[in-house]
Amino acid sequence: MKFRNFKMVDYVVYGRGSFDQVDEIIAPRRKDGQPMVFLVDHFFENKNELISRIPLRGNDKIVFADVTNEPKTTYVDALAKELKDTYGTVSGIIGIGGGSTMDLAKAVSLMMNNPGSSADYQGWDLVKVPGVYKVGIPTLSGTGAEVSRTTVLTGPVRKLGMNSDFTPFDQIVLDPALTQGAPKNQAFYTGMDCYIHCIESLEGTFLNEFSKSYGEKALELCREVYLGREVWDDDCDDKLMMASYAGGMSIAYSQVGVAHAVSYGLSFLLGTKHGVGNCIVFDHLEEFYPEGVKEFKEMVVKHQIDIPKNVTKGLTDEQFDKMIDVSLGMAPLWENALGKNWQEQMTRERLRALYEKF
Template structure:
């Protein structure tokens, strides 16, 4: 693999283990000062009526709550709206932006924390190293395991023209709280889809041309953990959730040192045109990729059968040619992903009609 030198960044601090969430207030107070003494909480709407969790969040009258609906993919237009809401809330900047939930809530918190200190429209920062100013101190609290958003240098956003992340060293959360108790209420189907997001991007990393020893080590161990969880080798739910949190950390680190591939390129097309949620979209796409990732596909189908999860089918059956072509264009534009799959001459190995045929099968 040929690539530019880069010194990679990981989250500045981790807190891992049962009960870690109880210490959120201590971590926030370390960042407050007399000028910046309030907090923005960007929380998954799942917790809106979960008083047993919400009452544990250390809030005061100055703080701002923004509820994040996880049904839709993160959008640049909403990042801009959340930024404006924060800037209008107090006369000073917040000390901390907390993102709590799945990948959607965490990516919104990462992107919004950056846009508070960077001018303009968030769509103009979709790409690599376009952010110039460090953002507000960001604490992420995953409540589902698999996306890797909590350790990723990317905040994935759907803009008016493309789905592409804000990706730079500043996007990495400053601090992450990993508390497996927060995963206890995750639905079995959501647990599977998000876990498979982790499994799939590991498969793509391991089979890509960009893989190196560091990325390989993270991806192999991450998938070992995923397979133990989803082939039911761990009967204790808390221990399984704790293990998936570790798998998510390692999977997120793997794609920092490597790259995703065919599945993610196509799932971005589904997300932009049909609004398909990321984890579900990856499973829909991977269900058609036995020719590209045969070993990973076999394990995926084994885990699916054991978990009893039905993967949606026929979602493109009523799509127009225009919609299918738009999906193709979104996917085709993700050159770095195709480069990872096939190498710099990737256009000699894949074409738009082949991609369109894959979408038609979904």
């Protein structure tokens, strides 16, 4: 097909306090004897303010998602197996947390109905059967995982998403109050994922008016909250949640670029997390995104954020080669950033020199 035909999220509710509407929203999707499973970021394990508001009915269950590491196919498979062994099937999976928890929720939903391992479905359009009903409720803003048609997983051989028309959520609940109180550095790294999505999409060769409209709006919101305000207030959380949504919509019809391609290498080798990894890389990408990097540095200074340094110091040639392999494997990202002849521009030597800066 020449033009992409996007499967999007079916239902969206937005608003401060909208979390309290979850009970009503999911009621029609409940099936007799089959629980709703709330997959909740382990950060909230002892946070009764949130846990007490989860609308448990019948044999519903809360499962805390261990997101110490970003999602792995083995973890997805284990979660799905446990639910299948215990209940046969479930009415739905409701992911409450950051991008990692939302990705886990999407992947577990798919693996409730698809045979084999989630690793078999890392790639494009390999998933053939819809998952169980799935709901995404972000508690950090920035990744756009709430709207995307992928779920990024680290498997035995690759870090790659289960990209498919069955991957997007059936429902998302955007309640900015849930992001309140996240640690400053973490919230910034995740927020910058959105900012970087905007720059990479808007400066990419795949750009069209659809992506541009969303990307420009998301960028405007990021600028306002990170540079236009003296204090961070509720309005900033409200805006950043919509920036994340719009940023995700922007890359849905374009692609990310250099920062993502390079940070995937760091993440694969060193386990560097997505948000902070993007920040480590983007900080050194003046040659690709001069204006964006300048503005990013202003935001870092204004918000007094620590960007880790010397993360590739002392790595062996073999380790650099591994990162370079992983990164150059992300062809669509490079093509979006540099154009069709990207391979002539981004040689292994140039990429190695870039990795040595981090």
